[in-house]
């Protein structure tokens with residue numbers, strides 16, 4: 069069974085020579101048993117501090133942290149130890165012991181926990197099999213690729229059968245293809261073992277690939293939280309829109325809109341596609357209904373959580389009145405952004421040139 073995590077009004081201040089720094093500010097969130105939960109934010113948003121609060125390495129200045137319903141805030145070190153034993157860590161820089169073999173690294177937490185040699189060997193073999201590195205047991209970390217090192221890191225994190233896995237920027241040092249493999253492995257650990265996973269990242273593509281819910285952090289606050297699909301489909305905060313924009317390239321930036329206007333003389337609009345509005349079929353139908361020609365000139369539809377999401381930018385050619393009627397009809401069903409025409413451009417992006 070995966071652990072639950074519950075934070076209530078958690079604030080963490082650090083005293084520094086330059087004054088007090090609030091790294092985490094009044095954060096409340098719940099992670100359910102067996103959930104893969106994403107915590108995303110830019111550098112300095114407070115993610116690592118939040119992780120250290122969850123595993124009891126830091127004590128909140130105010131508020132409380134509970135794991136599986138047990139409040140760990142204020143517990144003495146002696147009572148925190150068994151809680152931490154139920155938590156596995158996966159690090160960005162792998163943190164493997166270079167002097168130990170792959171098997172030695174994976175077995176290390178079991179050795180610390182006092183597991184006897186035979187049971188340890190059995191468990192290590194099982195784990196290496198699970199992460200697909202059975203043939204590398206006797207190799208040393210520096211003989212492995214980054215992706216293989218992270219597989220060892222994950223096997224080690226799972227060694228003591230934790231109910232919670234904290235993956236802190238686990239794929240940030242890896243290339244995109246290797247990232248995919250490691251994320252697949254985390255997903256398999258979640259599916260097969262039921263372990264709850266908190267994924268700390270600055271990459272929205274990691275969140276969209278792996279997580280069911282996400283919390284967006286900015287300056288110590290959780291500014292937005294919800295199911296990943298909902299956050300992608302309707303981001304509320306500028307910071308969230310920026311993150312979503314990095315994972316979905318479906319909406320044109322200001323410079324792209326300008327080029328599209330140069331190339332296409334018709335009215336240019338971007339139409340959102342979600343599973344709420346019957347995908348692009350609606351657009352095709354409405355175009356036919358109003359006798360307007362529409363050519364797709366930018367965009368794409370992707371799947372988030374097995375549901376369609378995206379935006380199509382189309383050039384509309386037809387009678388002005390028909391186009392106006394079409395747009396007000398579409399607006400009743402979905403989000404439509406009007407970029408105007410080359411003669412009458414409409415500024416539809418924010419001050420950074422990002423889609424609004």
Ligand SMILES: Nc1ncnc2c1ncn2[C@@H]1O[C@H](COP(=O)(O)OP(=O)(O)OP(=O)(O)O)[C@@H](O)[C@H]1O
Nearest residue numbers: 082084089091109110111112113114115116117118
């Ligand atoms: N031990 C500490 N002492 C003083 N300030 C700290 C300490 N730990 C974190 N901070 C400060 O708290 C803020 C949040 O840091 P944190 O490392 O949690 O952010 P982050 O989102 O994990 O960023 P990164 O991805 O760069 O690690 C930063 O301003 C940081 O300088």
